Amino acid sequence: MSEKLQLHWSPKSPYVRKVMICAHELNVVPRLELVRSVAAMLKPNPSIMEYNPLSKIPTLVRPDGSTLFDSVVICEYLNDLAGGSLFPSEGEARWQSLRWHAFGDGLLDALILWRNEREREQPLKPLIDAFELKARTSLKLLDSEAEALTSAPLSIGSITVGCALGYFDYRFDNFGWREQAPRLAKWHTKLSERPSYQATEPLEG
Known part of the structure; x- marks a missing residue:
């Protein structure tokens, strides 16, 4: 083994x-x-x-x-x-990190289902509309929390939110999420400068 x-x-x-x-x-x-x-x-x-x-x-x-x-x-x-610190062990930092993780994962789930639906031969418009509404509402809330994301140490929560925003770039490049969430976009730009993010850009092939 x-x-x-x-x-x-x-x-x-x-x-x-x-x-x-x-x-x-x-x-x-x-x-x-x-x-x-x-x-x-x-x-x-x-x-x-x-x-x-x-x-x-x-x-x-x-x-x-x-x-x-x-x-x-x-x-x-x-x-x-x-022996890392990506999972805060206690207090408000822990719950905020886990909440952002759950939020980011839930947004990713919705985006992937949205992409799958739009790839169908006959997409269901009510379903497409529901996914779009969830995405726009999620971006609005995350934009209001951009300052908190900026001040918080890197954690599983901010990493997951960053991955969800990266998926917007990868699969929904015409959605214009940055225009809808400018403060969040500023945070994401800084996050994207980290070597860990640059090394994990999604690739075709």
């Missing part, structure tokens, strides 16, 4: 990106063996299902063969492994 941590991975997945940003910030990337894996919704991947019956990425296989999923569990494991 390899002593490395085997990560089922894709450069397109925002959930994988979350894990990889954490890995870069925690300096544990050399401990990861990246296994390129395709996790299509309509075609379960037997190679992934050997470790994760849900056929989803990221999935982490530890040296003893035990597995961890989903992304936030893997991130917390890496944080614990490295």
Whole structure:
């Protein structure tokens, strides 16, 4: 059994990106063996299902063969492994970080479903409209919290919000989220200067 941590991975997945940003910030990337894996919704991947019956990425296989999923569990494991501070341990900082994480993940879920729906031969307009409303309302709230995001230390919460905004750039480049949330855009621009973000830009192919 390899002593490395085997990560089922894709450069397109925002959930994988979350894990990889954490890995870069925690300096544990050399401990990861990246296994390129395709996790299509309509075609379960037997190679992934050997470790994760849900056929989803990221999935982490530890040296003893035990597995961890989903992304936030893997991130917390890496944080614990490295003795990091990406998961505040107590007080208001903890709850705010976890709230931003849940918010960012929920926004990502909505964006991915929105993208899937718009790719259908006959998209349902009420569903498209509902996803767009959720996205615009989420951006409005996050824009009002830009100052708090700016002053807070980097954590799983701000990383996940950043990944959701990065997914807007990747899959919804005509949506104009920056014009709708200028304060948030300013925060995201600064966040994007971090080497961990630059190293994990989603790639086609």
